[in-house]
Amino acid sequence: xxxxEVAFGRLRPSASLCVINLRCSxxxxxxxxxxxxxxxxxxxxxxxxYAQDHSDTHEHPVVVELFQSQGCSSCPPAEENLNALxxxxxxxxxxxxxxxxxxxxxxDTFATQAYTDRQWRYAHYHRRDTVWTPQIYxxxxxxxxxxxxMELNEAIREAQSTGPSIAWLPTxxxxxxxxxxDPRASDVWLVRYDPRTLHVHVGGGENGGRTLDQRNxxxxxxxxxxxxxxxxxxxxxxxxxxxLDTAVLVQAQDDGDILSASVQHAGDSELP
Numbered sequence: 001x002x003x004x005e006v007a008f009g010r011l012r013p014s015a016s017l018c019v020i021n022l023r024c025s026x027x028x029x030x031x032x033x034x035x036x037x038x039x040x041x042x043x044x045x046x047x048x049x050y051a052q053d054h055s056d057t058h059e060h061p062v063v064v065e066l067f068q069s070q071g072c073s074s075c076p077p078a079e080e081n082l083n084a085l086x087x088x089x090x091x092x093x094x095x096x097x098x099x100x101x102x103x104x105x106x107x108d109t110f111a112t113q114a115y116t117d118r119q120w121r122y123a124h125y126h127r128r129d130t131v132w133t134p135q136i137y138x139x140x141x142x143x144x145x146x147x148x149x150m151e152l153n154e155a156i157r158e159a160q161s162t163g164p165s166i167a168w169l170p171t172x173x174x175x176x177x178x179x180x181x182d183p184r185a186s187d188v189w190l191v192r193y194d195p196r197t198l199h200v201h202v203g204g205g206e207n208g209g210r211t212l213d214q215r216n217x218x219x220x221x222x223x224x225x226x227x228x229x230x231x232x233x234x235x236x237x238x239x240x241x242x243x244l245d246t247a248v249l250v251q252a253q254d255d256g257d258i259l260s261a262s263v264q265h266a267g268d269s270e271l272p
Contacts, residue, residue: 063138064082064092064094066135070212072101082216093216096115098115099113115218162181163250164179164182174262183229185228185229186251187255190234195245197215247263
């Protein structure tokens with residue numbers, strides 16, 4: 001299926017991939033996509049990654065971020081793959097709802113502009129002017145469509161976390177420990193997500209009439225501050241909803257590689 005041009009530089013999603021490019025002219029966009037998309041997908045799937053000994057991955061899980069929309073007919077296979085990873089203690093699976101397909105007949109019930117902005121920051125870091133759904137980033141380093149489970153598993157196996165340890169402290173605080181392994185200036189992010197499987201009925205748009213199973217939906221994304229290689233502690237804001245799991249990510253500045261991550265499940269929130 002070809003891409004249909006619509007107003008404001010957006011593209012209607014195809015049966016296999018939903019792409020948006022905000023810099024192409026309306027007259028040249030179809031030609032641009034036909035020329036660049038195959039190479040872009042090959043590059044994203046073939047991005048070089050590192051080997052990792054997963055002996056410590058319970059402390060440093062591999063972060064798998066899916067950017068999706070309830071209004072994207074191409075997203076359910078990638079969501080199924082993410083849902084299957086949600087119980088793996090070596091993986092932090094996160095599902096971000098984006099907003100740029102909200103005008104296709106259904107407004108995503110969990111999407112926010114902040115999550116769309118995060119996906120665009122990834123694109124800018126990787127020097128691209130295109131984002132799409134579904135799109136998965138593995139540790140902020142490798143990206144792929146996400147509907148191929150074998151490719152996703154291979155990216156996870158080859159991912160590496162080289163950053164500092166993260167310690168959960170009493171009274172809603174967290175500490176990022178000093179480290180010389182990868183002392184790049186980094187941002188520290190708080191992510192809160194719903195670990196339940198949510199059965200979302202879609203009332204319109206391309207998935208109209210379907211019930212989508214969505215898990216680990218991100219509900220909060222907060223920039224806590226920066227880590228410069230030394231010990232630094234942060235106070236955590238109270239959660240806006242009950243029952244959310246909490247993750248902290250240490251990520252190279254400007255949404256580069258994720259150096260380390262740690263998770264505190266809702267039932268563990270009282271543990272020191």
